[in-house]
Amino acid sequence: MSPLPQVLLDGLVAGGAYALMAAGMSLILGVVKVVNLSHGAFFTLGAYVAYAMADRGIGGPVAVPLAAAIAFAFGVFLGKSFINPARSHPFALPVGTLACALLFEQAAQLAWGPHPLAVDGGAPWPGPFGVVVRRWGAVAFLASAAILGALRILLVCRPGLPLKLVAEDEEIASSVGIDVEAVRYLTFGGACAMAAAAGALLAPAGAITPTMGRGPLVLSLIVVIVAGMDSVGATFLLSIALGVLGNACAYYLSPQWSYVALLCSVALLLSARPTGIVAVPGRRD
Amino acid sequence: MIRPAPLSSGWATQIRGGWLAAGIGLLLLFPLSYPDAYLLDVLTTGFLLAAFAASWDVVGGIAGQVTLGHALPFGAATYACALLTRLAGWPFPLAAAAAVLLATAAGAGVGQLASPLSGPFVAVLTLALAEAAHEIAAGHAFLSGPGGYAWGGEGGIPVVLPWGDAPPIASYYAALAFLCLSTWGILRFSRSESGLVLRAVAGSPLTAQASGVPIGRFRRLAFIVGSAFAGAAGAGYAAHVGRATAGDLSLELSFQAATFAAVGGRGTVVGPVVAALALHALFQGLSLPPAARVLLYAGTLLVTLRFFPGGVAGTAREVAARLRSRDRNRGGRRRRGGEAPPGGSA
Numbered sequence: 001m002s003p004l005p006q007v008l009l010d011g012l013v014a015g016g017a018y019a020l021m022a023a024g025m026s027l028i029l030g031v032v033k034v035v036n037l038s039h040g041a042f043f044t045l046g047a048y049v050a051y052a053m054a055d056r057g058i059g060g061p062v063a064v065p066l067a068a069a070i071a072f073a074f075g076v077f078l079g080k081s082f083i084n085p086a087r088s089h090p091f092a093l094p095v096g097t098l099a100c101a102l103l104f105e106q107a108a109q110l111a112w113g114p115h116p117l118a119v120d121g122g123a124p125w126p127g128p129f130g131v132v133v134r135r136w137g138a139v140a141f142l143a144s145a146a147i148l149g150a151l152r153i154l155l156v157c158r159p160g161l162p163l164k165l166v167a168e169d170e171e172i173a174s175s176v177g178i179d180v181e182a183v184r185y186l187t188f189g190g191a192c193a194m195a196a197a198a199g200a201l202l203a204p205a206g207a208i209t210p211t212m213g214r215g216p217l218v219l220s221l222i223v224v225i226v227a228g229m230d231s232v233g234a235t236f237l238l239s240i241a242l243g244v245l246g247n248a249c250a251y252y253l254s255p256q257w258s259y260v261a262l263l264c265s266v267a268l269l270l271s272a273r274p275t276g277i278v279a280v281p282g283r284r285d
Numbered sequence: 286m287i288r289p290a291p292l293s294s295g296w297a298t299q300i301r302g303g304w305l306a307a308g309i310g311l312l313l314l315f316p317l318s319y320p321d322a323y324l325l326d327v328l329t330t331g332f333l334l335a336a337f338a339a340s341w342d343v344v345g346g347i348a349g350q351v352t353l354g355h356a357l358p359f360g361a362a363t364y365a366c367a368l369l370t371r372l373a374g375w376p377f378p379l380a381a382a383a384a385v386l387l388a389t390a391a392g393a394g395v396g397q398l399a400s401p402l403s404g405p406f407v408a409v410l411t412l413a414l415a416e417a418a419h420e421i422a423a424g425h426a427f428l429s430g431p432g433g434y435a436w437g438g439e440g441g442i443p444v445v446l447p448w449g450d451a452p453p454i455a456s457y458y459a460a461l462a463f464l465c466l467s468t469w470g471i472l473r474f475s476r477s478e479s480g481l482v483l484r485a486v487a488g489s490p491l492t493a494q495a496s497g498v499p500i501g502r503f504r505r506l507a508f509i510v511g512s513a514f515a516g517a518a519g520a521g522y523a524a525h526v527g528r529a530t531a532g533d534l535s536l537e538l539s540f541q542a543a544t545f546a547a548v549g550g551r552g553t554v555v556g557p558v559v560a561a562l563a564l565h566a567l568f569q570g571l572s573l574p575p576a577a578r579v580l581l582y583a584g585t586l587l588v589t590l591r592f593f594p595g596g597v598a599g600t601a602r603e604v605a606a607r608l609r610s611r612d613r614n615r616g617g618r619r620r621r622g623g624e625a626p627p628g629g630s631a
Contacts (some may be wrong), residue, residue, distance in 0.1 A: 035405035037412075052581035091351050092590040094408035095543045098353060099590075102540060106576045115577075138461065214416070221409060226520055256424040263417040270410045271398040 006129045012136035014205055015243020018027055019236040020144040021216055022197040022223035023151060024191030024236060029224055030167040031187040034083055034093050038100035039220060040213025042071045042192045046199025047119075047208045048108055054119045054203075064143070067200040068193040075192030079185030101213070108210040121204030138199035147194065152232040161203075163187060171237045206255075218262040219246065225269055305555065312461055316454045319402065320364055325453045327569045328562075332460035333522045334541070335561035336467045339554055340514035341542035346552035347475050347486025348507030350399060353408045353539050356416030357395065358512035360390035360534030362519030363444075364422065367529035370445035377447050381520040386512060392512020414537055423531035431445035442531030444523045456525055463521050464558070467514050471554050483507055486550070537579055544586040548597050560597075 007128040021043055024102050039096045049067035053059070066107040078100060086092040102221070121136035154160040166183045174180045206212075242262070249258035309600035316325060341355045369375045375383070395414055399407050423439055451459075474480050486493045486500045494500050523529055532538065542557075545564065549556030564585065568578050593600040 035409060037408070082587065086590055086594070089590070089594045090404050091345075091349075091547070092403045092594060094351055094353065095540075095547065096587060096590045098408075098412075098536075098540060098585045099544075102537065102579055103587070106580040109556040109576045110574075110580070149626040167454070218413065218416075254424070256420050260417050260420045263420070266412045267398065267410055267417070270402060270406055270413075 007161035007248050008206075009131055009133070009246030010137065011244030012240055013134070013141045013243075014247055015240035016141040016144045016236070017198045017202045018216055018219050018243050019239035020107075020147055020201075021115060021195040022220040022239050023148055023235050026192035026224040026227065027151075027187055027191045027194075030084060031163055032079070032087075032184045032189075034097070035221075036096055036188075036191070037097040037135030037217065038078070039102070039195050040215075040217030041101040041104035041261070042075065042195035042213070043216050044108060044208075044210065044213035045071055045074075045095070045104065046201075047203040047212060048112060048117075049196070050203035051112075051117050051119050051208050063203075064197050066201040067087065067196040071196030072189045072193040076185050077191035078104070079188030083188060084162060084181055084184060094100070101217075105210045105213075112210070114210060116207030116209050118207060119203045134204070136204040140205075143201060144198065147234055148236055155232065170258070171266040201250070207232075215246070215259045215262060218259070218266055221241075222262065222266050222269060224265040225266070225273070235253075308559075309461075311467065311499060313398065315456075316457050322453055324459050324570075327566060327604075329453070329457045329525055330522075331505075331562050331565040332457075332464040332568070333518050333525060334565050335519070335545070335558040336464045336518040337515055337538075338545035338557040338561040339468050339471050340511050340518060340541045341539075342546050342552060342554050342557045343378070343471055343474065343511035343514065344507050346478055346546055346554070346557070347487065347541060348483045348504055348511075349552075350407045350504055350507060351405075351540045351543070352395075352399070352411040352508075352511075353536070353543065354395065354411030355511070355515055355542050356534050356536070357411070357415040358391050358515040358536065359519035359522070360415075360418065360422065360529070362388040363523040363529035366523035366620075367442035367444045368521055371442060374445075374507075377445065377524065381524070383608040384520045384523070388516020388519060389509055389513040390423035392508045392510075392515075393505065395512070396508025397507065400501040400504040412536065412539070415534060419531055419534040419536065422534050432519045439531055441528045443528050446524060446527060460521060460525065463517070467517060468554060470559055471510075471514060474555055474621075475552075479503065479506060487552075491575045510524040515537055540586075541582055544582050547586055548589050550597070550602075 021039065025036060025039050028034055028039070044065075046067040049070060050063040052061035053066065082091070082096060082100075085098055112124060121134055124132035125136045125138075136236060156166065162173065162183050162272055163176045165176070165178060166180055166187075170180050173183075195216075198216070219239070223235055223238050227238050247256045248263050312328075315328070337355070337359055341352070343352050344352045344355065349398045361383035362381075366377070366380050369380035370377055370382055372381075395411060398414075399410050401418050453559050475484075482498055483506070484494070485496075485505050486498060490500050519533065522533070545561040546557040548564065549558070549560030551557075563569060564582070569576075571581075573581070589597060
């Protein structure tokens, strides 16, 4: 029996959840205009929340919204207290968001230890051709697709107008009465909640460690650089492609090589398209 | 030939120079007071870290290219020292020279890729390259030594040192001398013509480009010089610790350098050195688990960025300058004898 269909299916499922995280990151890049290097930490936070809940016998349907709520609270705090005031200092943002990520990684290590933890995802359903459909996988894929669909509708409908306007031109947005600062920190919080939801959905997929968010962070960076903020569909497809590739790499080589491959692709991408990043307009002086 | 303007005039420079000399004197005197061996070791490591922080400042401070992968040349140098002395049997000084060359070459490569980028994307690119190197070094026991020992992986590769176990006091003085030399070298560079052009490029790339400065070439130069000094610090670290480990390439190390620079003031060279010594001695002296130490670094950095965006030293200097100018204004008004109402507008 070839393991290939199973590897592809698991990659597809993981990619769907990564799309949720990547869409959050591109929202941050588009609206707040910040490359959020702490995005991976929120993914890890979601996974640990799912673990802590599963440890108490409470399943995913409660853990995912809880993780999202916790991440939203922290995201709003971070956006309001650090990102908004520090936005005018180009040095502070990448270094500061990385500091948040390391802070969380170390805090998680102190709280839960450096050892990998696991969440039991329940017995899988047998599918055709000897492929098993993992229960959590189906839930993760469908939930991510639903949230992304909602985001897409939000972005083209009236309630999403402030987001697009702030992304387009903050001065015009504030001149028509939009509270730009509030839009920024709420977007930041919401995007962090999306990352945490992705982490909670994918918690049964593998080992939960303090640094597990780094791979998804790099994957989101690639997606954001290529796809930009407006095209939720492109984000979704690209994340799935990368999820499948990453999973195949992890299965046939080793999980570490999958991370290295992602890192090398982001480096290649940046050196090939130094100015082609869609969503970051230059600062207007 | 461009001449650097004096960075700050009069007594301020004199006092600062004096304090620096006093600090070096104290550090020279310190081992003679029969200190704890652990404390001596902490300071020796601190000197090497401080030299590393100063080399970060060439790229991240003077040239304004915020790199989060500065551990790459550092770790490349420690690994080169270990591999060349272990496998090729080179004597340590030769291996160290080769390691510095390798680090410089790595810096040239990273600079080549990073020079067209700006802002956060420099950080992302350098972070990705260094993380890739870290993963490769950490995850693969790619060598097996004599006696069936696996080398590489998290345990690292031992370095062959001709002097075996050096007395701690000798390591201390050697590291201090290295720190003084490399800081002096970086200061010379930062006040040379290239250094001044780099500051102009960091200040406004567009203006520099419009004045005919090939900004890509100068940014590459910053990466090359910074990586060469980082490689030298890495070779020194390999000699002190006697082992190249994956931690030498870690994101945490790059991040530490950025923290030191942010606290000490980016672009000041001496500021990051002082911050590195103070923070390292403080946090290492607290005898905490390593995880808690990184936590403290991250917390310190966030507080600094939030409340002192120009670094602690930079903000203090700004406040002092503001106070001084206020004094001067007050004095001026008094001299003018109340001709104009204070703050009055026509």
